[in-house]
Amino acid sequence: xxxxxxxxxxxxGCGACMTACSKTRYKVEDPQKSAIRVKENSEKPGSYExxxxxxxxxxxxxxNTEAMHRARNGAVRIDDVKxxxxxxxVGFCPNNAIFTHPEINEPIKCIACGACxxxxxxxxxxxxxx
Amino acid sequence: MIKVNKExxxxxxxxxxxxxxxxxKYTFRMITVIVNGRVIPKDQHxxxxxxxxxxxxxxxxxxxx
Amino acid sequence: xxxLEMKKAHKLLARMDYELGKVEKGYTNRTxxxxxxxxxxxxxxxxxxxxxxxxxxxxxxxxYLWNAITEKTKWSDPENEIIISTGPIGGITQYxxxxxxxxxTLSPTTGSVMDNNTGGYFGPLLKFxxxxxxxxxxxxxxxxxxxxxxxxxxxxxxEAPLEAVDSHLAAEQFxxxxxDSEEDKRNVAVVSxxxxxxxxxxxxxxxxxxxxxxxVPRMKQAARGGTGTVFRDKKIKAIIVKYSGVKGDTNGxxxxxxIIDAGLRLHREIYELDKVQNRMRxxxxxxxxxxxxxxxxxxxxxxxxxxxxxxxxxxSDVFKEYFxxxxxxxxxxxxxxxxxxAVDNFELKTGPYKGQKVCVDAAEYETVAGVGANCxxxxxxxxxxxxxxxxxxxxxxxxxxxxxxxVMECYERGIINKEITGGLEIKxxxxxxxxxLIHQMGNGxxxxxxxxxxxxxxxxxxxxxxxxxxxxxxDIGMEVKGxxxxxxxxxxSLAQQGGYALANKGPQHDEAWLIFMDMVNKQIPTxxxxxxxxxxxxxxxxxxxxxxxCKLPWNDIEPADNGLTDEPAKVPEHVRNYVDIFNGVTGxxxxxxxxxxxxxxxxxxxxxxxxxxxxGTRKYDIPPYRFMGPVTKEEYESRxxxxxxxxxxxxxxxxxxxxxxxxxxxxxxxEDQYQKLCDAVYKRRGWTPDxxxxxxxxxxxxxxxxxxxxxxxxxx
Ligand code: SF4
Ligand code: SF4
Ligand code: SF4
Numbered sequence: 032x033x034x035x036x037x038x039x040x041x042x043x044g045c046g047a048c049m050t051a052c053s054k055t056r057y058k059v060e061d062p063q064k065s066a067i068r069v070k071e072n073s074e075k076p077g078s079y080e081x082x083x084x085x086x087x088x089x090x091x092x093x094x095n096t097e098a099m100h101r102a103r104n105g106a107v108r109i110d111d112v113k114x115x116x117x118x119x120x121v122g123f124c125p126n127n128a129i130f131t132h133p134e135i136n137e138p139i140k141c142i143a144c145g146a147c148x149x150x151x152x153x154x155x156x157x158x159x160x161x
Numbered sequence: 162m163i164k165v166n167k168e169x170x171x172x173x174x175x176x177x178x179x180x181x182x183x184x185x186k187y188t189f190r191m192i193t194v195i196v197n198g199r200v201i202p203k204d205q206h207x208x209x210x211x212x213x214x215x216x217x218x219x220x221x222x223x224x225x226x
Numbered sequence: 227x228x229x230l231e232m233k234k235a236h237k238l239l240a241r242m243d244y245e246l247g248k249v250e251k252g253y254t255n256r257t258x259x260x261x262x263x264x265x266x267x268x269x270x271x272x273x274x275x276x277x278x279x280x281x282x283x284x285x286x287x288x289x290y291l292w293n294a295i296t297e298k299t300k301w302s303d304p305e306n307e308i309i310i311s312t313g314p315i316g317g318i319t320q321y322x323x324x325x326x327x328x329x330x331t332l333s334p335t336t337g338s339v340m341d342n343n344t345g346g347y348f349g350p351l352l353k354f355x356x357x358x359x360x361x362x363x364x365x366x367x368x369x370x371x372x373x374x375x376x377x378x379x380x381x382x383x384x385e386a387p388l389e390a391v392d393s394h395l396a397a398e399q400f401x402x403x404x405x406d407s408e409e410d411k412r413n414v415a416v417v418s419x420x421x422x423x424x425x426x427x428x429x430x431x432x433x434x435x436x437x438x439x440x441x442v443p444r445m446k447q448a449a450r451g452g453t454g455t456v457f458r459d460k461k462i463k464a465i466i467v468k469y470s471g472v473k474g475d476t477n478g479x480x481x482x483x484x485i486i487d488a489g490l491r492l493h494r495e496i497y498e499l500d501k502v503q504n505r506m507r508x509x510x511x512x513x514x515x516x517x518x519x520x521x522x523x524x525x526x527x528x529x530x531x532x533x534x535x536x537x538x539x540x541x542s543d544v545f546k547e548y549f550x551x552x553x554x555x556x557x558x559x560x561x562x563x564x565x566x567x568a569v570d571n572f573e574l575k576t577g578p579y580k581g582q583k584v585c586v587d588a589a590e591y592e593t594v595a596g597v598g599a600n601c602x603x604x605x606x607x608x609x610x611x612x613x614x615x616x617x618x619x620x621x622x623x624x625x626x627x628x629x630x631x632x633v634m635e636c637y638e639r640g641i642i643n644k645e646i647t648g649g650l651e652i653k654x655x656x657x658x659x660x661x662x663l664i665h666q667m668g669n670g671x672x673x674x675x676x677x678x679x680x681x682x683x684x685x686x687x688x689x690x691x692x693x694x695x696x697x698x699x700x701d702i703g704m705e706v707k708g709x710x711x712x713x714x715x716x717x718x719s720l721a722q723q724g725g726y727a728l729a730n731k732g733p734q735h736d737e738a739w740l741i742f743m744d745m746v747n748k749q750i751p752t753x754x755x756x757x758x759x760x761x762x763x764x765x766x767x768x769x770x771x772x773x774x775x776c777k778l779p780w781n782d783i784e785p786a787d788n789g790l791t792d793e794p795a796k797v798p799e800h801v802r803n804y805v806d807i808f809n810g811v812t813g814x815x816x817x818x819x820x821x822x823x824x825x826x827x828x829x830x831x832x833x834x835x836x837x838x839x840x841x842g843t844r845k846y847d848i849p850p851y852r853f854m855g856p857v858t859k860e861e862y863e864s865r866x867x868x869x870x871x872x873x874x875x876x877x878x879x880x881x882x883x884x885x886x887x888x889x890x891x892x893x894x895x896x897e898d899q900y901q902k903l904c905d906a907v908y909k910r911r912g913w914t915p916d917x918x919x920x921x922x923x924x925x926x927x928x929x930x931x932x933x934x935x936x937x938x939x940x941x942x
Contacts, residue, residue: 131490133483191504219747
C-alpha cells in the first residue's frame, strides 16, 4: 500500500495539506481537524516538522474495542461505530500521530487517502509504498 | 557509618547507591534516592559513590494496595 | 439447555417504561428504586443537596441506606438495600480507571454498613441508561432478575428459574440472552453472584465486562463483607443493564477538552513509564508479591511471618507465563493501566466444573498472597483454580483466604482436629485440603459451613463448642469489626495498624496503605505525622469511591519527576488531573483542598452510620494483637533481632529474659502505642476521645441533619 511520506526540508509551512485533510475528512477547513500536522521548528524558524501516521500498527493491540484495525487496503483505520473515544491510541502512538478535537468524538488519524499530497506545492509530502 | 532511611549502616569504601539498595533489599522500582538532600537520578545509581557520613534517603513512593 | 428455553421460562412480575434520560455534567439527576417484596419500580429525583454533600457513588449509597433502615435492621431484613452507583466522573472514557461501580449494603459479617468499589461495565452503563443509582429493597419469593434496557427505556423484574447461579455461567448466559449480536455483547453488563453466596456469609458480586478480543464476559468483584450474600438472600439471580452507544461525550462533560488533556497526559505516562515502574500492563497487581516478600510484608501462615523462601514460586514472572500478554485488559474503556489480567484456556482440576477449560480472571495480588502465601501453598495453578472457584461460587477471596489461614493455624495448634474438620487435614501447605474446603464452603456442606461464616464467628464457635482458649483465638483471628483482613502484614507499621483497624468498613487496605511511608521511608515518625497521614490518605481515597474512580492509576504509575515534588506520596500531578477531570465533567471549580472536604463529609457520615448500628466507637477500632506484634514464640523468634533491639532502645532490660517475657513487654508497649495513635487520629479528625465526630465537626461539614445531631449528642 501507499502511505504519506515526508521530506520536511522541502516544506514551506503553507498548511495547504492540513486544510485539504480536514476538508476531505470533516468537510471543514480547520487545521485543528487535520490528521497531518505541520509545525514550525521552535529552534529553527523557517524550518518545519511534519507529523503523520506511518501505519506501523502499534496502536491496534492497545485498543479495547477493536475499533483500531488494519483495513483491507493496509491502512490503519478507526471504525467510528466501535470507537469510544478513549484516546489510548493517541497516548500510545510512538509518533504522536493521532490527534483529538473536542467536537469530534473519535481521534483524528490519517487514512492514507493522499488528499494532502495532491495539494502540496513543494513535494514535501508524497505517496509511496510503505 | 552512614544513615539509610534514618537507620545506621556500616560504611564501606567505594560503596554505590546500588550496593545500598541491594543490601537493604530495596527491590521496589518506584523509589527516589536522595543523598544529603539532593536527588540522585536513577541512571547514576550504579556509579554514584557514597561517602562516609552521608545521609541517604530511599523514598518509596507507592502509597500502596 | 438453550437460551430461548431459559428466556421462555421467565415470568414477568413488573415492568416500568421510562423516558430515556440524558447525562448532564455527569448526572442523570434521577435514580431507580426497586422493591422486590411488592415489585415496585419507581423513579426518584436526585436533589442538589445530594450532589453537594454526597457527590455520588458510595456517597449516594450511604445516604439511601441511611434513609431505608433503622438501627435495628439486620442484613437479612427486607428493608436492607443494595445500592449500586458510579458517580459523576464514572463513565468518562478518556481517563484511566473511570468506570467503577460502588456498592453499599448492610453486611452480614460486620452488622454495619459495607462499601465496595468494583470494575466492570455496570455502573457506567446504568448511568447512560438513565440512572445515577440503582436502589434495591425487599426480598423476592423466587429467583428473579432485574433487566434495564437503556436504549428502549424499560425496566422489568422477572422470575428466572433456569439460568445458572454461578457467575461464570450466569454472566455468559445473560450476556448472550440480551445481546442482539456478537458486536452487541459489549453493551450488556451483568451483576451476579454464585452458590457460595447462599451457603456462606462472605458472598460477593461479580460485575461483568465483555472482552471483545477473547470473546468472553470477564468479571470484577464487589467482594467484601458479604454483599453477595445479601443479594442471594433477596433472591436476585442477576441484574442486567443494556446500553449501546458509549462515546467520548456520553457522560455529558462540561469541558471535554480538559478531560482529554488530563487523559492524554496519563496515557502517555503509562506508555512511557509503566514498563520501568510497576509493569501493571504485563502482570497487573501480581508484581506486588515479590515486593512484599522482599520487605517482609507478605502474609505467610496466617500473618505469622512476612516472607517465605518459596514465594518466588508465586512471583509475577511465574504468573506472567499464565497471563495472556498484549491484550488491552482494562475493566472499563480508556484504562490504559490495563491491570485486569486473565488466564485463558485453564483446565480445571477439581470441583463441579472439573475438566472444563475456562478463562479465569486471575490473579491479583490479594489472591496470590491470600490463598497462596498466607496458606503456605506456593503453587500457581492451585492459586488460579482457587481464584476461579471463589469467583464463580461468589465468595470473597480475601475473606476465604484469611479464614482458611486461620483454620490452618488452629489445626496446627491442635485447637481443632480431624474430627471437627470432618477428616480434612487442613494444614498449612495442603492444597488438596484447601481446594476441598473451598468446595465445601461453596456448596455448603461439612466443615465448610463453619468456615464460610468467617473468622469472627469461627472464634466464637471454636471457643464455645470446642473449648479453645478465646484469648489466643482473639489474638490470631485476623478480623476487625467482623471483616477479615486483606493481605499485608502490618506488625511493624503503627500507621498501617491504624490504616487497617480504623477503616470504616473493616481492615481493607483501600482506605490507607502507609507501610512504605511509615516503616521503610520513616517519613512519619511522630503520632501527629501518622495522624495527619491517617487523615489525608483515607479521605483522598474515599473520593475515588464518590466519583466512580479506580485507585490504581493514582499511584501505581507516577510522573518521571514525581520524586522531586514536595509530597511525592500524594503524587501531586495526578491530584491536579483529578481536579481537572472533576471540573471538566461537572463544570464546577473545585480545588485539591475541596477533594478532601468532599470526602470528609461522606467519611464522617459513614463513621456515624457505624455508630448508629451500635458500633463506631474506640472499642471497635482495636485490632487483634497479631496486627500489632508477635503473638507466639515462633513469631517473636523469626524477627528476634528487630524485637530485641526495639526493647533495648526503649530501655527495657531484656538480659536473661525468656521469649515469653519479652513478648509481654513488647505487647504492653505496642498496645499502648496503638491507643496513643487513636488519640492522635481522633483529634486530627475532629472526633471525641471515644472516636465519635464532634458536633462542631459535623456542623463544619454540613452533615448536621437532625437525626445525626440527635445520635451523636448522646456521645459527646
Ligand atoms: S497512529 Fe501511530 S501507532 Fe498507529 S499506525 Fe500510525 S504511526 Fe503507528
Ligand atoms: S480512541 Fe477509539 S480507536 Fe483509539 S484506542 Fe480508544 S476506542 Fe480504540
Ligand atoms: S487500573 Fe486495573 S482495576 Fe483500575 S480501572 Fe484500570 S484495569 Fe480496572
